[in-house]
Amino acid sequence: MALIDLSKQVALGVDIGGTNSKFGLVNHRGEILDKGSIKTDEYEKVEDFIDALYEKVSPLIKKHFNEKQFDGIGVGAPNANYFRGTIEQAPNLRWKGVIPFAEMMTKKFGVPCKMTNDANAAALGEMMFGAARGMKDFIMITLGTGVGSGIVSGGKIIYGHDGFAGELGHTIVKPGGRKHWSTGSEGSLEAYASATGISITAKKMRAEFPDSMLNDFPEEEIDSKVVFECAKKGDPTAIEVFRYTGQKLGEALANFVMFSSPEAILLFGGVINAGDFILKPTKLHMERNLLPIFRNKVKLVFSELDEADAAILGASALVWEK
Amino acid sequence: MALIDLSKQVALGVDIGGTNSKFGLVNHRGEILDKGSIKTDEYEKVEDFIDALYEKVSPLIKKHFNEKQFDGIGVGAPNANYFRGTIEQAPNLRWKGVIPFAEMMTKKFGVPCKMTNDANAAALGEMMFGAARGMKDFIMITLGTGVGSGIVSGGKIIYGHDGFAGELGHTIVKPGGRKHWSTGSEGSLEAYASATGISITAKKMRAEFPDSMLNDFPEEEIDSKVVFECAKKGDPTAIEVFRYTGQKLGEALANFVMFSSPEAILLFGGVINAGDFILKPTKLHMERNLLPIFRNKVKLVFSELDEADAAILGASALVWEK
Incomplete structure (x- = not known):
C-alpha cells in the first residue's frame, strides 16, 4: 500500500435543509477548504437539485484537487436513513416519498455517498472537531x-x-x-x-x-x-x-x-x-x-x-x- | 493454543435481589447445570453474604468440574456498575455505600468476576438464549x-x-x-x-x-x-x-x-x-x-x-x- 498524504484526501459534506442546503469541501483535518450553498426549495424535483448542486460543486472540486483524491460525499438531511441511503417522507422537503438520494448522488458525482440525518451529522461534527472532542x-x-x-x-x-x-x-x-x-x-x-x-x-x-x-x-x-x-x-x-x-x-x-x-x-x-x-x-x-x-x-x-x-x-x- | 471443549467451560451466574439471590452454574450453551438460592436480606454484612454464597456454591463447583475449567463469575445486582464492579447505593439492599463486590468475589472464589445491573443481566440472557436471540x-x-x-x-x-x-x-x-x-x-x-x-x-x-x-x-x-x-x-x-x-x-x-x-x-x-x-x-x-x-x-x-x-x-x- 502506498503512503497517503491525508491532507490531500478531500470529501464533500452536504447539509440539506428545508430552505437552504450548504456544502463544503473538507480535508481529513476538518478544514473546510471551500464552501457554498444552494436553495433547496427552488427545486421541485430532486434530480434538478442534484444537477444544480453538481454545477456548483464541480468547479470547486477541480480547483482544489484532481478527482483521484476525491474520496466521497457525506450528506446530512432531514429524515435521512443511514442504512438505506434514502430520504424518507421528510415533512420539510418538497421531495415526497422515499428518495434513493445516496444512489442518485453516486451516479452523478461518480464517488461513494453516505447519508445520515442532519442532527446526527451535527453530532459527528461536534465529536470530531467541536465541543464533544x-x-x-x-x-x-x-x-x-x-x-x-x-x-x-x-x-x-x-x-x-x-x-x-x-x-x-x-x-x-x-x-x-x-x-x-x-x-x-x-x-x-x-x-x-x-x-x-x-x-x-x-x-x-x-x-x-x-x-x-x-x-x-x-x-x-x-x-x-x-x-x-x-x-x-x-x-x-x-x-x-x-x-x-x-x-x-x-x-x-x-x-x-x-x-x-x-x-x-x-x-x-x-x-x-x-x-x-x-x-x-x-x-x-x-x-x-x-x-x-x-x-x-x-x-x-x-x-x-x-x-x-x-x-x-x-x-x-x-x-x-x- | 490447545483446543478447548466448550461444554466443559463453566461460569457461575449470580442474580442478587433484595430478598433472595439466585445462582446457577452455566455452560457455554446456556445450560444451567445446577442452581440454588440464598437469602440476601439475612446478611447485614456483605462479607458474610459472600462467605455463605461460597459455602453453597463450592460443593456444586466440585461436583461438576475441576477448578481449572471454572472460567469466572458474572453477577447481576441492583445498582451494579459494569465499569467499576461495584454495587452503589442500592436502595433495596442492606449493604450501604459503594461496595467493591467484584473484587471481593474474586478474592473469595479465586476467579475473575464481572458485574452488571440486574436488568442488563436479564437483557443479556434474553439476547443469548431467549426471545431476543x-x-x-x-x-x-x-x-x-x-x-x-x-x-x-x-x-x-x-x-x-x-x-x-x-x-x-x-x-x-x-x-x-x-x-x-x-x-x-x-x-x-x-x-x-x-x-x-x-x-x-x-x-x-x-x-x-x-x-x-x-x-x-x-x-x-x-x-x-x-x-x-x-x-x-x-x-x-x-x-x-x-x-x-x-x-x-x-x-x-x-x-x-x-x-x-x-x-x-x-x-x-x-x-x-x-x-x-x-x-x-x-x-x-x-x-x-x-x-x-x-x-x-x-x-x-x-x-x-x-x-x-x-x-x-x-x-x-x-x-x-x-
Missing part, C-alpha cells in the same frame, strides 16, 4: 425551527434497528399537552422547545399579561429573537417564556440522561442565543428530575461550532468512517 | 416490585459514560404526578407500572368505585395478583387499573422507541402475568404516541425465559464477553 457518550440537541437530536453511545451514533433512532424532539414531555402543528402528537418536546414552540408560548403569555413588552410587536413578528430582546430589557413575561421552555426542555433532558447516561448534552441551534435565560431553568429542571446517582454529573454545554459548519464537517466525516 | 437492538423492561430496564443497541448493552445508563423506570411519564415512595421523584414510570404502583392505583380506584370486587379484599392484600383475579372475573375497576397502567407504560415505551428505535421491546416480570389486560392498552398507547415512521414496526413481546434463569444466564454470559 474525546467524548464517547453524549447527546446533541438542536433547537431550531424544529428540535433534532443525535445520540452518541460508546463512540458511535445510535441508529437503532431501522436507522431512525434519535427522534428526541418527538418524545412526549407533557402527555395530552400542546398539539404539534405538523405531526399532530400532543405534548412533544418540539411543540415547546423549538423556535416555533417558543413563539407559540410567547403569543399565549403576552395575551395573559397586557403590560408585557411583547405586546408592542405585531403578531407575525413574535419569534424567539423578539422574546430574547424583551427578556434582555427585563420584561418578566419574556423571561417567563424562556423559563417555561427551559422547564420543559430540562424535564426531557432528565429522561434522556436516565436512558443513555451521557457525559454531556450539547445544545445547538438558534434558540441557544437566549443564553442563560434558557440554560439556567433547563439545568435546574434537568437536575431536579434526575435520580441522585446522575445528579451534577452531566455537562450541559453550548456547541462550539458554527451551525452550518458542524453539519458539513459531520457529514464529510461519514466518508472516512470505518 | 439474533436481535441487535431491543429494550428489556422488567415489571416487578420496581421497573428495571436493559437497553441493547447495535448488539451491545448501553452503559453510558458512567455505567448507569438504562434507568428507564425512573424516567418521568407524568410531570408533577404520583410521588415515588423511595426516590421522591414525581410521576416516574415505576410509580405507575411496577407491582407497587399497580397496587397504589388499585387502592385509589376501588375507593372511587364502591361496587368493585376489589373492595372484597383487605387493604394489605391488594396487589397485582388480586387485581388480575378480579379483572378475569370481569370487574370493570380492576380492568381499568390495568388499562391505566398500560396507558402510562405505553406512553413511556413510545418515548423509548423514539430514542433508540429498537426492533422489539421485551416485557418481563411478575406484572406481565396480567397478559392482555395490560398488553393491549400498552400497545395502543405506545403506537398512538409514536411518529408515523415508527408505527407498527416495534414488536412488543413477553419474555420467554423464566425470570430467575434469564438473569443467571445473562450474568454468566458476562464471563465470556469479548
Whole structure:
C-alpha cells in the first residue's frame, strides 16, 4: 500500500435543509477548504437539485484537487436513513416519498455517498472537531425551527434497528399537552422547545399579561429573537417564556440522561442565543428530575461550532468512517 | 493454543435481589447445570453474604468440574456498575455505600468476576438464549416490585459514560404526578407500572368505585395478583387499573422507541402475568404516541425465559464477553 498524504484526501459534506442546503469541501483535518450553498426549495424535483448542486460543486472540486483524491460525499438531511441511503417522507422537503438520494448522488458525482440525518451529522461534527472532542457518550440537541437530536453511545451514533433512532424532539414531555402543528402528537418536546414552540408560548403569555413588552410587536413578528430582546430589557413575561421552555426542555433532558447516561448534552441551534435565560431553568429542571446517582454529573454545554459548519464537517466525516 | 471443549467451560451466574439471590452454574450453551438460592436480606454484612454464597456454591463447583475449567463469575445486582464492579447505593439492599463486590468475589472464589445491573443481566440472557436471540437492538423492561430496564443497541448493552445508563423506570411519564415512595421523584414510570404502583392505583380506584370486587379484599392484600383475579372475573375497576397502567407504560415505551428505535421491546416480570389486560392498552398507547415512521414496526413481546434463569444466564454470559 502506498503512503497517503491525508491532507490531500478531500470529501464533500452536504447539509440539506428545508430552505437552504450548504456544502463544503473538507480535508481529513476538518478544514473546510471551500464552501457554498444552494436553495433547496427552488427545486421541485430532486434530480434538478442534484444537477444544480453538481454545477456548483464541480468547479470547486477541480480547483482544489484532481478527482483521484476525491474520496466521497457525506450528506446530512432531514429524515435521512443511514442504512438505506434514502430520504424518507421528510415533512420539510418538497421531495415526497422515499428518495434513493445516496444512489442518485453516486451516479452523478461518480464517488461513494453516505447519508445520515442532519442532527446526527451535527453530532459527528461536534465529536470530531467541536465541543464533544474525546467524548464517547453524549447527546446533541438542536433547537431550531424544529428540535433534532443525535445520540452518541460508546463512540458511535445510535441508529437503532431501522436507522431512525434519535427522534428526541418527538418524545412526549407533557402527555395530552400542546398539539404539534405538523405531526399532530400532543405534548412533544418540539411543540415547546423549538423556535416555533417558543413563539407559540410567547403569543399565549403576552395575551395573559397586557403590560408585557411583547405586546408592542405585531403578531407575525413574535419569534424567539423578539422574546430574547424583551427578556434582555427585563420584561418578566419574556423571561417567563424562556423559563417555561427551559422547564420543559430540562424535564426531557432528565429522561434522556436516565436512558443513555451521557457525559454531556450539547445544545445547538438558534434558540441557544437566549443564553442563560434558557440554560439556567433547563439545568435546574434537568437536575431536579434526575435520580441522585446522575445528579451534577452531566455537562450541559453550548456547541462550539458554527451551525452550518458542524453539519458539513459531520457529514464529510461519514466518508472516512470505518 | 490447545483446543478447548466448550461444554466443559463453566461460569457461575449470580442474580442478587433484595430478598433472595439466585445462582446457577452455566455452560457455554446456556445450560444451567445446577442452581440454588440464598437469602440476601439475612446478611447485614456483605462479607458474610459472600462467605455463605461460597459455602453453597463450592460443593456444586466440585461436583461438576475441576477448578481449572471454572472460567469466572458474572453477577447481576441492583445498582451494579459494569465499569467499576461495584454495587452503589442500592436502595433495596442492606449493604450501604459503594461496595467493591467484584473484587471481593474474586478474592473469595479465586476467579475473575464481572458485574452488571440486574436488568442488563436479564437483557443479556434474553439476547443469548431467549426471545431476543439474533436481535441487535431491543429494550428489556422488567415489571416487578420496581421497573428495571436493559437497553441493547447495535448488539451491545448501553452503559453510558458512567455505567448507569438504562434507568428507564425512573424516567418521568407524568410531570408533577404520583410521588415515588423511595426516590421522591414525581410521576416516574415505576410509580405507575411496577407491582407497587399497580397496587397504589388499585387502592385509589376501588375507593372511587364502591361496587368493585376489589373492595372484597383487605387493604394489605391488594396487589397485582388480586387485581388480575378480579379483572378475569370481569370487574370493570380492576380492568381499568390495568388499562391505566398500560396507558402510562405505553406512553413511556413510545418515548423509548423514539430514542433508540429498537426492533422489539421485551416485557418481563411478575406484572406481565396480567397478559392482555395490560398488553393491549400498552400497545395502543405506545403506537398512538409514536411518529408515523415508527408505527407498527416495534414488536412488543413477553419474555420467554423464566425470570430467575434469564438473569443467571445473562450474568454468566458476562464471563465470556469479548
